[in-house]
Amino acid sequence: MMPEFTSLFHSLRFRLIASVVTIEIIMLSLLVWNNISIIHTTHTDRLRDTATSMIQQIANTSGNHMVAVDYATLKDYLSNIISYKELSYLVIADRDDNSVIALGTVSPEVRPEIDSHPAQVNDGVFDIAQDIKVAGQPMGRVLMGFSLSLMDDAISKSRNRGITIALIEIILTIIVTIFIGLGLTRRLGILSKAAAEVEAGNYSVSVPTETNDEVGKTAAAFNNMVAEISKRTQQLLQEEKKTHQLLKENRLLIQKSLEVQEEERKNLARELHDELGQCITAIQADAKSIRDLSPQCDQRIITSADAILNVSSHIYDVVHSMMHLLRPSVLDNLGLVEALKEEIHDWNKRNPKTSCIHTFIGDLSTLGERTNISIYRIVQECLTNITKHASAAHVNIKLDNDSEKLHLTINDDGVGMVKDPTSQHLGLGLIGMRERIQALNGVFFYETSSECGFRISIHIPLDTDTKTRESKTLASSHGQ
Numbered sequence: 077m078m079p080e081f082t083s084l085f086h087s088l089r090f091r092l093i094a095s096v097v098t099i100e101i102i103m104l105s106l107l108v109w110n111n112i113s114i115i116h117t118t119h120t121d122r123l124r125d126t127a128t129s130m131i132q133q134i135a136n137t138s139g140n141h142m143v144a145v146d147y148a149t150l151k152d153y154l155s156n157i158i159s160y161k162e163l164s165y166l167v168i169a170d171r172d173d174n175s176v177i178a179l180g181t182v183s184p185e186v187r188p189e190i191d192s193h194p195a196q197v198n199d200g201v202f203d204i205a206q207d208i209k210v211a212g213q214p215m216g217r218v219l220m221g222f223s224l225s226l227m228d229d230a231i232s233k234s235r236n237r238g239i240t241i242a243l244i245e246i247i248l249t250i251i252v253t254i255f256i257g258l259g260l261t262r263r264l265g266i267l268s269k270a271a272a273e274v275e276a277g278n279y280s281v282s283v284p285t286e287t288n289d290e291v292g293k294t295a296a297a298f299n300n301m302v303a304e305i306s307k308r309t310q311q312l313l314q315e316e317k318k319t320h321q322l323l324k325e326n327r328l329l330i331q332k333s334l335e336v337q338e339e340e341r342k343n344l345a346r347e348l349h350d351e352l353g354q355c356i357t358a359i360q361a362d363a364k365s366i367r368d369l370s371p372q373c374d375q376r377i378i379t380s381a382d383a384i385l386n387v388s389s390h391i392y393d394v395v396h397s398m399m400h401l402l403r404p405s406v407l408d409n410l411g412l413v414e415a416l417k418e419e420i421h422d423w424n425k426r427n428p429k430t431s432c433i434h435t436f437i438g439d440l441s442t443l444g445e446r447t448n449i450s451i452y453r454i455v456q457e458c459l460t461n462i463t464k465h466a467s468a469a470h471v472n473i474k475l476d477n478d479s480e481k482l483h484l485t486i487n488d489d490g491v492g493m494v495k496d497p498t499s500q501h502l503g504l505g506l507i508g509m510r511e512r513i514q515a516l517n518g519v520f521f522y523e524t525s526s527e528c529g530f531r532i533s534i535h536i537p538l539d540t541d542t543k544t545r546e547s548k549t550l551a552s553s554h555g556q
């Protein structure tokens with residue numbers, strides 16, 4: 077009930093009609109009330125004036141007849157007067173207040189109370205009296221009563237007419253207001269429906285202008301606005317499509333370059349191992365033979381051979397470390413878990429102030445090669461970031477295969493990201509991580525705060541599709 081009432085009250089149509097009708101009723105009531113009081117005053121004043129002049133006239137005329145004791149002529153004269161339509165009674169009393177002539181509807185003995193004004197009458201008859209004097213000598217009194225019924229009839233007729241006119245006016249106003257209100261609100265309703273359609277994304281709507289008034293002009297402006305919005309939205313959609321396409325291409329490019337980079341690193345590591353490694357071994361063998369075969373006395377040859385052995389051994393170490401950086405052989409030979417353990421162990425040795433612990437859960441030996449290298453590179457980059465940016469005391473790495481998804485979390489208790497994270501300005505390390513995970517159809521996100529440090533969370537679905545996709549991508553990258 078309440079919401080219905082509230083919605084009715086909020087309706088423009090209801091408010092318009094209600095306010096116009098209320099104002100109309102108040103104004104017309106005031107007008108009718110004002111007219112009735114003017115009519116009442118006019119009628120009572122007229123009656124008082126008439127009564128006063130009549131009684132004056134009768135008092136003057138009666139005095140002469142009373143002096144002459146000619147009551148018969150006086151009565152004739154008064155009989156004509158009593159026929160006046162508003163006159164109810166007429167009494168002539170002598171000096172002792174005895175009725176000498178009594179005409180009309182009053183008994184000669186009764187002396188009604190005298191009224192001062194027709195507006196202050198209680199019994200429906202306006203009673204007045206006038207002394208009869210001749211040459212200053214009192215001769216008696218004239219008493220007259222004027223019935224107010226005729227005046228009341230006239231007043232009530234005027235009042236009824238006024239009220240009828242007011243009612244007709246109110247009804248006409250209601251009809252006209254409803255008519256205009258309905259017309260107005262119907263068109264506004266069409267506009268509001270069309271605006272809701274536009275809000276819902278339908279830009280093909282247009283509203284009829286119908287007339288050239290304010291609502292018509294608003295409708296025309298609305299149509300132009302919708303056309304403009306539609307045009308701009310189309311442009312925006314096209315731009316968005318282009319941007320989306322560009323983003324997709326960029327993403328593919330980054331992912332491809334990451335794959336190519338990995339492949340190149342792998343090839344380079346293999347080349348270094350196969351070619352340079354063999355050569356160094358050969359050089360070392362030759363240097364050893366030269367040293368062993370040289371005569372005892374020729375110290376210079378021995379020294380040179382030792383120098384060659386030292387340098388080549390140094391080159392071997394450098395090449396070995398480069399090979400490890402390019403592609404840790406343990407990853408291919410012993411798998412992800414061992415490669416990560418080795419990486420974390422080395423990192424702990426290089427960063428004695430920070431302790432990194434790890435947890436491996438589930439079967440991590442059956443992941444695809446691309447997943448392995450991605451996880452390995454992400455852990456590597458995270459550890460590098462912790463060294464560079466975190467000033468952390470503890471690092472926790474957790475890798476969990478729950479057979480549906482692979483979850484990796486790396487969190488440290490360092491200072492967190494000092495850069496404004498809302499600036500969306502990621503470094504290449506974080507972008508690389510995101511792209512690697514995106515290529516595996518996974519999700520990547522990070523949380524950072526000065527209290528809790530920095531935390532990276534990764535979830536990769538382990539469905540057959542991922543594996544198929546992985547092997548396809550690898551096959552295509554091998555082919556290039």
Ligand SMILES: Nc1ncnc2c1ncn2[C@@H]1O[C@H](COP(=O)(O)OP(=O)(O)O)[C@@H](O)[C@H]1O
Nearest residue numbers: 461462465466492493495502503504505506530
């Ligand atoms: N563990 C971390 N602790 C604090 N800040 C970090 C951490 N890892 C990354 N960051 C912040 O994120 C930024 C982006 O990192 P990254 O993409 O690896 O780029 P880079 O290391 O080259 O600056 C860093 O500059 C650093 O401000």
Ligand SMILES: [Mg+2]
Nearest residue numbers: 461503505506
């Ligand atoms: Mg980095």
